[in-house]
Amino acid sequence: MDAAGLRQELGRRVRGEVRFDAGSRGAYATDGSNYRQVPIGVVVPYDVDAGAEAVGVCARFGVPVLSRGGGTSLAGQCTNAAVVIDWTKYCNQVLSVDAERRTCVVEPGIVLDELNRHLSDLGLMFGPKPSTHSHCALGGMIGNNSCGASAQAYGKTVDNVRRLEILTYDGLRCWVGPTSQEEFESIVAGGGRRAELYQGLREITGRYLGEIRTRFPDIPRRVSGYNLDSLLPEKGFDLARALVGSEGTLVTVLRAELDLVPVPACESMVVLGYDDICAAADDVPRLLEHSRPELLEALDGRMAQLMREEGSHLASLERFPEGESWLLVQFSGDSRADVDRQARDLLKALGRAEDDPAVSLSDNPRREQQMLKAREAGLGVTARPPDGRETWEGWEDSAVPPDRLGDYLRDLKDLFAEFDYDHPSLYGHFGQGCVHTRIPFELKTAEGVAAFGGFLRKAADLVSAYGGSLSGEHGDGQARGELLTRMFGPQVVAAFGEVKALFDPDNRMNPGKVVDPHRVDDNLRLGPLWRPRAEDTRFGYPQDGNSFTRAVMRCVGIGNCRSHEGGVMCPSYRATGEEEHSTRGRARLLFEMLGGHADSPITEGWRSTEVKDALDLCLACKGCRSDCPVGVDMATYKAEFLSHHYAGRPRPAAHYSMGWLPLWARLSRLSPRWVNAALHAPGVAAIGKRLAGVAVERDAPAFAEEPFVRWWASRGLAEPDPADRRTVVLWPDTFSNTLHPNVAKSAVRVLEDAGFHVAVPARTVCCGLTWISTGQLATAKRVLRRTLEVLRPYIEAGTPVIGLEPSCTAVFRADAPELMPDDKDVERLARQFHTFSEFLLNSAPEGWRPPSLARTATVQTHCHQHAVMRYDADRELMRRAGIDADVLDAGCCGLAGNFGFERGHHELSMTIAEQGVLPAVREAAPGSLVIADGFSCRTQIEQAGTGRRAMHLAEALALGLDGPAPADHPEKLVPRPEASRRRAWFCTGAACAALATAAAAGFGRFHRRRG
Incomplete structure (x- = not known):
C-alpha cells in the first residue's frame, strides 16, 4: 500500500480533514468492543459529497474503507485496518422534514438526541432509542440495526427506514428502497451496475428462498x-431495509429517509418486583x-447491588418496589387517564394491587425518566464493578422468543457456572426477549482467551436451540461473525457470502466483519500477547489496584463523553467535535502509550507529543469523574x-506563572497596587x-488591596479551641484570600450568625491545586505536607474545615487522598473537609435558619463540585x-482554573462558555x-461582557443578613484600577513583569534540582 500517496491524494481531492498522524490513528483503534485494529488513516469530510469522494480515492488505491458514526459498537464493527470515515463532526444535518408524511x-453523522430535539417542535421523533x-x-444505528427500549413499541431501526442513498465501493451512487415489480424491471432494463445488483440479489434470494424463510x-x-x-417478494424487495444492519460491509450510507412517530402525549410506568430475574422473565408472556406496553425492561438484583456499591442512581433505586429483580412496564397514550387505565388494567389482570409492596405505579414523567436511567446505566455500572473484576462484552445481547425467556x-x-464466570448481571429488553450481560472473561492469558472462545461457541448453540438470535441489538461484527453458521446454518451463511461478493467483490468494505470474519479471539484489545509497560506513578490509584494501566482501562468505549448537552462531560469534545478531544479518545491514546502492542502508533511513552496534544485541550474539569459511567478521571x-512528560526538562511558561499562582499571590501582598499596575499597564501587560x-x-x-487573612488578623480575636464543637476552620484558599476576599468575609458573617467560632490558620496553607493541575506533583506533595503540619491540631481534634473554593475542596476530598494514599492525616482531613453548604445544612444548630433573600438566581455549578462533592446541599440551602x-x-x-488563561486556549474557552453558561446569564x-x-x-462570567457580577453563595447569604438589597446590587462589576494609575506605574509594571518571569524560571530550575 502506498500510504504516502494515498494520504496525498485524499488531501488533494477530499474537502475535509485527512489525518494519518499517530494520534488520530491511536484514537480510532478501538470502539466499544473487545477488539482493536489500528486504522490506516482517518478522513473527516466537510460534507457528504466529500465523503463519497474519499471512498472513490480509496477504491483507486484498493484500500479498505470503514464508515464510522459514534463508535459505540460492542461487536467490533467500528474498528479496522482501513481508512476510517468519521461522519459525525460535519455531516450531521437534518436536510428536510415532512411533518404531514411523518x-x-x-x-449519517447526526446524533439521535439532536435529531429528536430538531423534531420536538413538530411533536415528532425517531422511534428506536x-x-x-x-x-x-x-x-451507526442504520449500520447496526439499533433498537433500544422503545423498540417494544416502534420496532428496530430497520422498521423505521424508508429509503437510503448508498454508495458502493466501485462508485455506484443511488437511492434505494421498496421496489415494485415494475420498478424492478425498469432498473434491470436500464442495465449497468445497478441492474447487476438488483438482478443478482433476486437470483440469490431465489436460490435460497426456502432457507431464508425457515432459518x-x-x-x-x-x-x-x-x-x-x-428481499422476499412478500416484503416488497426492500433493498434499503436489506442493507440496514450490514455494518458498512456492503455499501456506504450517505443519506437516509426515515419514518417518524408522534411524541407520546402521556406516559405511565408500573415497576414490578420479583424474587429473581428468571421469575421476572417467566412473567413476561403474561x-x-x-x-401492549411502550417498553418492557428488566434489571436484576446484581445490578442494583452494584449501583448501591458505586453510589450510582440511588434516587432511582429508592423508587423501586420490594424485590430482587424488576420489570419496568411503560404505557403511552393521549391522556393521563388513558395511561393510568392501561397500568391499572395490567395490575388487575396480574392480580396485583397498587398498594402491593412489590408494585410501584407512577405517571410522573420525571420519576419515570429517573427509573429508566437506572436501566440505561447497565453497561457502565456492570463494566467495572467495585470488587475489582473486569467484565467484558462478548455475549452482550442475545435474544430469544419472549415466551421462552425464563x-x-x-x-x-x-x-x-460451567465456565466459572461468577454472577454476571442480567438485564435488558425482556418484552422482546433481548438479554444484556457483561461477563468476567479473562482476556489476558491464553487459557482465559481459549475459555472465552469456548463459552461463546456453547452460548451460540444454546441460543440457537431456543430459536433465538446471537445478536438482538448490537450486531455481529467480529464478536459474532464466526458464530453465524451455528445460528443460520451453512446455506444461509453462503447466501450472505454471495451478497457480499456481489456488492464488494474485492472485500474492501469493512473486511473481516459478518462475512469471512476474523475469529472471535483475534484482534483482541488485550489478549495473551498484550504486554504494557509497568510504570511508576505519582498518584496511588487506590480504586484501580494502585495501577495506572487499570485506571486507563476503565474506559470501555461507551462514549457518553461525546454527548452534546447536559452534565459536564466533555467540554472540549462539545466544542471541537473531535474524537481525540473526548474523554474516550484521550483514554485510547493513553492505552496506546502504555505500549502493550507491537503495532501501537504511540511509541514515545510519557514523552509522546501525540498524547500531550490530546491532553492539552483537556480542561481538567473532572466532569468525566462523575459523568463517565465507569468513572474515568482524565484530570488525574x-x-x-x-x-x-516534563520530568527533568523545561515546562511551558504557564506552568511557572499560573502553576505557581499561590506563591505569586503571597508576594502580591507586599504591594497589591504595584502588582495590579504591572498586570494592567498598557503594552507592558501584553508583553508580560x-x-x-x-x-x-x-x-x-x-x-x-487587603487580603482576607490580613483583614482577619486585624479583628484581633482570640484563637478558638480546636476541640470546641462550635469551632470551625475556614480554609483561606488563594482565590478567596487574595483575589475575592469578600467571599471569605461573607462566609465568616454567616458562620458567626449560625453560632460558630471561626478559626483561620495563622500560617500559610495551600491545597496545591495549581501544582496538581499542571503536573508538578512533587511540589504539590511538599505543599500538602506543610499544610498538614499547620492543620495538625485541627485534624487531631476532628475540627471541621470549610472550603469556599470548590476546586480546593475537591483536592482534599479526592486528589490529595489519591496523591498520598498512605497518609492517615490526608485521609482524616478528607473526612473533615466540607463545602460551605454541606456544613451549614448538616451541622448548624437546631433552630438556625439561613438568612432569607426571596430572590431568583441563575446558578452555575463548578465542575469539580459537580464531580466530587455534588450540589444537593447547595440546592437545599438555597431553598x-x-x-x-x-x-x-x-x-x-x-x-x-488556568485552562482558559493559557495561551492558545482562549477561543476554545469562549466557545465552551457560549454553549451554555454565558447565554443563560x-x-x-x-x-x-x-x-x-x-x-x-x-x-x-464577568470577563465575557455579560455585564453581570457573579457572586458566591456565601455572599448571597450575607446579603440576607443585611436585609433587603437594591435590585441592582449584584449587577455592579468589580472596579478595575483607574487608567491614570496604570500610566503612573508603567515603569514599575515593566520591571515587575520582567522580574516575575525571571523568578518563575529560576524557581523552576531550583525545584527541578531539588527533585
Whole structure:
C-alpha cells in the first residue's frame, strides 16, 4: 500500500480533514468492543459529497474503507485496518422534514438526541432509542440495526427506514428502497451496475428462498446476519431495509429517509418486583398477553447491588418496589387517564394491587425518566464493578422468543457456572426477549482467551436451540461473525457470502466483519500477547489496584463523553467535535502509550507529543469523574502524564506563572497596587502575558488591596479551641484570600450568625491545586505536607474545615487522598473537609435558619463540585434561604482554573462558555442573582461582557443578613484600577513583569534540582 500517496491524494481531492498522524490513528483503534485494529488513516469530510469522494480515492488505491458514526459498537464493527470515515463532526444535518408524511431526510453523522430535539417542535421523533441516544449517530444505528427500549413499541431501526442513498465501493451512487415489480424491471432494463445488483440479489434470494424463510428466527429482536428476508417478494424487495444492519460491509450510507412517530402525549410506568430475574422473565408472556406496553425492561438484583456499591442512581433505586429483580412496564397514550387505565388494567389482570409492596405505579414523567436511567446505566455500572473484576462484552445481547425467556436465562446461568464466570448481571429488553450481560472473561492469558472462545461457541448453540438470535441489538461484527453458521446454518451463511461478493467483490468494505470474519479471539484489545509497560506513578490509584494501566482501562468505549448537552462531560469534545478531544479518545491514546502492542502508533511513552496534544485541550474539569459511567478521571491522568512528560526538562511558561499562582499571590501582598499596575499597564501587560504563557485576550484578575487573612488578623480575636464543637476552620484558599476576599468575609458573617467560632490558620496553607493541575506533583506533595503540619491540631481534634473554593475542596476530598494514599492525616482531613453548604445544612444548630433573600438566581455549578462533592446541599440551602434557583445544566464555564488563561486556549474557552453558561446569564432577569461558587466561573462570567457580577453563595447569604438589597446590587462589576494609575506605574509594571518571569524560571530550575 502506498500510504504516502494515498494520504496525498485524499488531501488533494477530499474537502475535509485527512489525518494519518499517530494520534488520530491511536484514537480510532478501538470502539466499544473487545477488539482493536489500528486504522490506516482517518478522513473527516466537510460534507457528504466529500465523503463519497474519499471512498472513490480509496477504491483507486484498493484500500479498505470503514464508515464510522459514534463508535459505540460492542461487536467490533467500528474498528479496522482501513481508512476510517468519521461522519459525525460535519455531516450531521437534518436536510428536510415532512411533518404531514411523518418523514425526514438526514445525514449519517447526526446524533439521535439532536435529531429528536430538531423534531420536538413538530411533536415528532425517531422511534428506536438505544441507551446511547445522547451520542449514537443515525448512520451507526442504520449500520447496526439499533433498537433500544422503545423498540417494544416502534420496532428496530430497520422498521423505521424508508429509503437510503448508498454508495458502493466501485462508485455506484443511488437511492434505494421498496421496489415494485415494475420498478424492478425498469432498473434491470436500464442495465449497468445497478441492474447487476438488483438482478443478482433476486437470483440469490431465489436460490435460497426456502432457507431464508425457515432459518431466519421469527422473533422481535433478530439483528444478526444480513436482512435477506427484506428481499422476499412478500416484503416488497426492500433493498434499503436489506442493507440496514450490514455494518458498512456492503455499501456506504450517505443519506437516509426515515419514518417518524408522534411524541407520546402521556406516559405511565408500573415497576414490578420479583424474587429473581428468571421469575421476572417467566412473567413476561403474561404481561404481553394482557397489555401492549411502550417498553418492557428488566434489571436484576446484581445490578442494583452494584449501583448501591458505586453510589450510582440511588434516587432511582429508592423508587423501586420490594424485590430482587424488576420489570419496568411503560404505557403511552393521549391522556393521563388513558395511561393510568392501561397500568391499572395490567395490575388487575396480574392480580396485583397498587398498594402491593412489590408494585410501584407512577405517571410522573420525571420519576419515570429517573427509573429508566437506572436501566440505561447497565453497561457502565456492570463494566467495572467495585470488587475489582473486569467484565467484558462478548455475549452482550442475545435474544430469544419472549415466551421462552425464563428457561433460556436458567440455562445461561448454568453455562456461566460451567465456565466459572461468577454472577454476571442480567438485564435488558425482556418484552422482546433481548438479554444484556457483561461477563468476567479473562482476556489476558491464553487459557482465559481459549475459555472465552469456548463459552461463546456453547452460548451460540444454546441460543440457537431456543430459536433465538446471537445478536438482538448490537450486531455481529467480529464478536459474532464466526458464530453465524451455528445460528443460520451453512446455506444461509453462503447466501450472505454471495451478497457480499456481489456488492464488494474485492472485500474492501469493512473486511473481516459478518462475512469471512476474523475469529472471535483475534484482534483482541488485550489478549495473551498484550504486554504494557509497568510504570511508576505519582498518584496511588487506590480504586484501580494502585495501577495506572487499570485506571486507563476503565474506559470501555461507551462514549457518553461525546454527548452534546447536559452534565459536564466533555467540554472540549462539545466544542471541537473531535474524537481525540473526548474523554474516550484521550483514554485510547493513553492505552496506546502504555505500549502493550507491537503495532501501537504511540511509541514515545510519557514523552509522546501525540498524547500531550490530546491532553492539552483537556480542561481538567473532572466532569468525566462523575459523568463517565465507569468513572474515568482524565484530570488525574492528565496531571500524571504532565508530571512524567516534563520530568527533568523545561515546562511551558504557564506552568511557572499560573502553576505557581499561590506563591505569586503571597508576594502580591507586599504591594497589591504595584502588582495590579504591572498586570494592567498598557503594552507592558501584553508583553508580560506573552512571556508568562497567558492569553493576551484575558484580563488579569486584580489582587485585593487587603487580603482576607490580613483583614482577619486585624479583628484581633482570640484563637478558638480546636476541640470546641462550635469551632470551625475556614480554609483561606488563594482565590478567596487574595483575589475575592469578600467571599471569605461573607462566609465568616454567616458562620458567626449560625453560632460558630471561626478559626483561620495563622500560617500559610495551600491545597496545591495549581501544582496538581499542571503536573508538578512533587511540589504539590511538599505543599500538602506543610499544610498538614499547620492543620495538625485541627485534624487531631476532628475540627471541621470549610472550603469556599470548590476546586480546593475537591483536592482534599479526592486528589490529595489519591496523591498520598498512605497518609492517615490526608485521609482524616478528607473526612473533615466540607463545602460551605454541606456544613451549614448538616451541622448548624437546631433552630438556625439561613438568612432569607426571596430572590431568583441563575446558578452555575463548578465542575469539580459537580464531580466530587455534588450540589444537593447547595440546592437545599438555597431553598431554605428563599432563593428560587435555576441551577444550570449547561456544562463547564470554559475557564476551568488556568485552562482558559493559557495561551492558545482562549477561543476554545469562549466557545465552551457560549454553549451554555454565558447565554443563560445574559438571559437572566436583571433583578436576579447570578451565583457561582467557583472563582473561574465568576471570572468567565464577568470577563465575557455579560455585564453581570457573579457572586458566591456565601455572599448571597450575607446579603440576607443585611436585609433587603437594591435590585441592582449584584449587577455592579468589580472596579478595575483607574487608567491614570496604570500610566503612573508603567515603569514599575515593566520591571515587575520582567522580574516575575525571571523568578518563575529560576524557581523552576531550583525545584527541578531539588527533585
